[in-house]
Amino acid sequence: MLRRTLLLGLCRGPLGRGLGTHRGGSILDRDGKMSEIKKKIQSILPGGDWNPLYDTSHLPPESSDVVIVGGGVLGLSVAYWLKKLEKPRGAIRVLVVERDHTYSRASTVLSVGGIRQQFSVPENVQLSLFSIDFLRNINEYLAVADDPPLDIQFNPSGYLLLASEKGAAIMENNVKVQRQEGAKVCLMSPEQLRNKFPWINTEGVALASYGMEHEGWFDPWCLLQGLRRKVQSMGVLFCRGEVTRFMSSSNLMKTASGEEVNLKRIHEVHVKIDQSLEYQPVECAIVINAAGAWSGQVAELAGIGKGPPGTLQGTKLPVELRKRYVYLWHCPQGPGLETPFVIDPSGTYFRREGLGHNYLGGCSPTEEEEPDPGNLEVDHDFFQDRVWPPLAQRVPAFETLKVRSAWAGYYDYNTFDQNGVVGPHPLVINMYFATGFSGHGLQQAPAVGRAVAEMVLEGHFQTINLSSFLFSRFYSGEKVQEHNII
Amino acid sequence: MLKIIIPTAMLMPMTWLSKPNMIWINSTTYSLLISLISLPYLNQLGDNSLNLSLLFFSDSLSAPLLVLTTWLLPLMLMASQSHLSKETLARKKLYITMLIILQLLLIMTFTATELIMFYILFEATLIPTLIIITRWGNQTERLNAGLYFLFYTLMGSLPLLVALLYIQNTTGTLNFLIIQYWAKPISATWSNIFLWLACMMAFMVKMPLYGLHLWLPKAHVEAPIAGSMVLAAVLLKLGGYGMMRITILLNPMTNQMAYPFMMLSLWGMVMTSSICLRQTDLKSLIAYSSVSHMALVIVAVLIQTPWSYMGATALMIAHGLTSSMLFCLANSNYERVHSRTMILARGLQTILPLMAAWWLLVSLANLALPPTINLIGELFVVMASFSWSNMTIVLMGTNIIITALYTLYMLTTTQRGKYTHHIKNINPSFTRENALMALHLLPLLLLSLNPKIVLG
Numbered sequence: 058m059l060r061r062t063l064l065l066g067l068c069r070g071p072l073g074r075g076l077g078t079h080r081g082g083s084i085l086d087r088d089g090k091m092s093e094i095k096k097k098i099q100s101i102l103p104g105g106d107w108n109p110l111y112d113t114s115h116l117p118p119e120s121s122d123v124v125i126v127g128g129g130v131l132g133l134s135v136a137y138w139l140k141k142l143e144k145p146r147g148a149i150r151v152l153v154v155e156r157d158h159t160y161s162r163a164s165t166v167l168s169v170g171g172i173r174q175q176f177s178v179p180e181n182v183q184l185s186l187f188s189i190d191f192l193r194n195i196n197e198y199l200a201v202a203d204d205p206p207l208d209i210q211f212n213p214s215g216y217l218l219l220a221s222e223k224g225a226a227i228m229e230n231n232v233k234v235q236r237q238e239g240a241k242v243c244l245m246s247p248e249q250l251r252n253k254f255p256w257i258n259t260e261g262v263a264l265a266s267y268g269m270e271h272e273g274w275f276d277p278w279c280l281l282q283g284l285r286r287k288v289q290s291m292g293v294l295f296c297r298g299e300v301t302r303f304m305s306s307s308n309l310m311k312t313a314s315g316e317e318v319n320l321k322r323i324h325e326v327h328v329k330i331d332q333s334l335e336y337q338p339v340e341c342a343i344v345i346n347a348a349g350a351w352s353g354q355v356a357e358l359a360g361i362g363k364g365p366p367g368t369l370q371g372t373k374l375p376v377e378l379r380k381r382y383v384y385l386w387h388c389p390q391g392p393g394l395e396t397p398f399v400i401d402p403s404g405t406y407f408r409r410e411g412l413g414h415n416y417l418g419g420c421s422p423t424e425e426e427e428p429d430p431g432n433l434e435v436d437h438d439f440f441q442d443r444v445w446p447p448l449a450q451r452v453p454a455f456e457t458l459k460v461r462s463a464w465a466g467y468y469d470y471n472t473f474d475q476n477g478v479v480g481p482h483p484l485v486i487n488m489y490f491a492t493g494f495s496g497h498g499l500q501q502a503p504a505v506g507r508a509v510a511e512m513v514l515e516g517h518f519q520t521i522n523l524s525s526f527l528f529s530r531f532y533s534g535e536k537v538q539e540h541n542i543i
Numbered sequence: 544m545l546k547i548i549i550p551t552a553m554l555m556p557m558t559w560l561s562k563p564n565m566i567w568i569n570s571t572t573y574s575l576l577i578s579l580i581s582l583p584y585l586n587q588l589g590d591n592s593l594n595l596s597l598l599f600f601s602d603s604l605s606a607p608l609l610v611l612t613t614w615l616l617p618l619m620l621m622a623s624q625s626h627l628s629k630e631t632l633a634r635k636k637l638y639i640t641m642l643i644i645l646q647l648l649l650i651m652t653f654t655a656t657e658l659i660m661f662y663i664l665f666e667a668t669l670i671p672t673l674i675i676i677t678r679w680g681n682q683t684e685r686l687n688a689g690l691y692f693l694f695y696t697l698m699g700s701l702p703l704l705v706a707l708l709y710i711q712n713t714t715g716t717l718n719f720l721i722i723q724y725w726a727k728p729i730s731a732t733w734s735n736i737f738l739w740l741a742c743m744m745a746f747m748v749k750m751p752l753y754g755l756h757l758w759l760p761k762a763h764v765e766a767p768i769a770g771s772m773v774l775a776a777v778l779l780k781l782g783g784y785g786m787m788r789i790t791i792l793l794n795p796m797t798n799q800m801a802y803p804f805m806m807l808s809l810w811g812m813v814m815t816s817s818i819c820l821r822q823t824d825l826k827s828l829i830a831y832s833s834v835s836h837m838a839l840v841i842v843a844v845l846i847q848t849p850w851s852y853m854g855a856t857a858l859m860i861a862h863g864l865t866s867s868m869l870f871c872l873a874n875s876n877y878e879r880v881h882s883r884t885m886i887l888a889r890g891l892q893t894i895l896p897l898m899a900a901w902w903l904l905v906s907l908a909n910l911a912l913p914p915t916i917n918l919i920g921e922l923f924v925v926m927a928s929f930s931w932s933n934m935t936i937v938l939m940g941t942n943i944i945i946t947a948l949y950t951l952y953m954l955t956t957t958q959r960g961k962y963t964h965h966i967k968n969i970n971p972s973f974t975r976e977n978a979l980m981a982l983h984l985l986p987l988l989l990l991s992l993n994p995k996i997v998l999g
Contacts, residue, residue: 118682118683119681119682119683120681120682120881120882122882122884122887143886144886145821145822145823145886147823148823148884148885148886149823149884149886149887150884307968308968308969308970310967310968320967320968321968322965322968322969324881325881340881340882341881341882342880342881342882342884342887342888342965343887343965481964481965486964486965486966486967486968487964487965512964513963513965514886516961516962516963516964
């Protein structure tokens, strides 16, 4: 019986093909069952990732040594340096949790993308100096085999900070500090300004500082993608989810002076998957808070700030969302190609964008007129009232401009002293911060990433000493005030 | 023999019927008592074996292994208390039951008379181990690990079944006591070659031999602490014990057939030790060091001289205690820091000084410091292999150096240096953990006073 059917099948084969019946398949594969069975066997064989329980490929792993909350440029930079500085290769498992892979509200990609060394705090200058070195040699740092090199479109046009009479003395001091750290900045008087930049109206300007090298602007999206690509090639895992909970265990310990302190450590991070109730508890040893503008909320999840105010337990992480607008306009008579990133004493700034007489600019609102950070809607009246008049006064050509578009982005604004928070928290001992840079995070990201990685791996800062940026300054009240914040 | 088996079997109903807050206390104390019962077996008289019944016997080879097995159960129970504390009561009892079943099967395996009974129990031990690894392991990779573990051993041991049945047919008996007198020297025909291979492969996989060791790091890393302990301490020794028993039947072919496996073992010893130097995961490092030590045992068994057998038995007992203790230490680290990476938990000496003392002692034992029995075992094996062939001393010497290197690397990375900021608030060592380490180390140190017991 069996042989007859087999013979029949074999005979029908060549004839059947001509007659248009089941083409191309063997006699045994009539219903496609054989290929299904083959596929099943192939997936079970060692090497495949068949999981008999249920498919968990969309969930993060069950455990990871380091969990980085936030996948913006700071988070990716920390991940990169952690992987680069670990002594035995492949030692540490890193997981980056980012809830929005389109980065639609992330500060990184909405940033204007400038980089400068003209800060008043020496550590800031050092951070920017290393970062520009990183960006200049980005293809040596972030090279991935078989992938095209990165072009971050760095425009080395420099920054031009203008100071009125009141601010001239501070500017001179700042320039001295910057020169000590190695930045190349020159001071210009109003006549020199007029000679170099004829389109400037130097009324009210007493002194200007012009960065001659290593300053300008670049494409933040390119840096982000380059870091992402490199970091993935180094073995960092990415997960699309939101951190909803930290499970921690605490221990009551006595300090050297005898007072009792409750030290907490986070041993599990609950990552909730987007648009679903599913969450995965990730067992971790270290958590890095690089959540940018939302770092304050993440810190509250970890219990930072829950305590009587005025104590170390009650000191919150003072990073909050602040909305800033950026406007793009077109002005055919505007300044030419060598236009630097100009910052007016009134706080208004602008820079050239591209080669078609387009310019980007904006202004930081004062404390009273802070817009509501609930959404990223742009207020065009702000441009008319607060940005255009000083612009037109400084650059007369800007009286006739046409706003092409505008967008809004968040600053991870540090309400304490507008400088970053780096390093571990004294009480939640395995949470490290890399946030709060209030508008200059992107330009310092490579250096800050390295500093945090050194802190995690070695226990102290090795290259740039950022001990004045630790969390404990919020409790002790030592401000590291940065004067040149735009 | 029944006086060990029945109490062990009765541990199971005792666990299920105990009050919730007494399960650990009951099972630990009674298993300690059972281990005390097994101690008299060490009193072996001369060359003969202690024949206890038709089914069970114990001689100077199996007695130390038996005592090791029974000693390990209370230690495993003590080690598992912490990570099981969050489970439901039924799960805890199930876990303890699995350990007890495993213990029972292992006791019977080491004292079996008939080789077929040995084989059945050998296979049966796989099941509770598999359940422990896949159900209570830590990561999702544990399923993969369980699969590797199960199928590697099964594939190796199926030919053994065939070979044992064939031997039963030709010699008429597989009773170990009889067969040592009935064994005829076998000639080097093709079928005898396959017979040799079939007999040995199961134990080679279990030891594990260097080329077939892939299951070991996976199983050890993914297993919970009790699983790792029993795997490292006892299950690997099953392979050694089996090999020693079955080589009696396979003379004199072992002289030629052993060459490829000797080469693999010698080379694998050095290779796995070198891999240890590059490991970042603590448990993985200890797992590879197990492979390296067992490779020495394989070399010893294949040489088949009296001194090498003595070295092999001593090494098996010593390695069982040392490896199990290392896993306990690694687990105590893991429970505090929640990560197995070595560099993330450094400088523990300043924070947990007593634990650092245990770390130091066990590291010294691991690198075969005199006068521990680790050294005696290694020394006998090295001497025997030197007399077998002068060139092996080079590889053995290299292995000893590299062992010292990675053990000290592990010690200095975890204990010395400045502690990391994020381990400042780890819990201090529990009494239970200290007791665990002491109970591991005490037999090891006491045996260095009277190694005759374990020298077989």
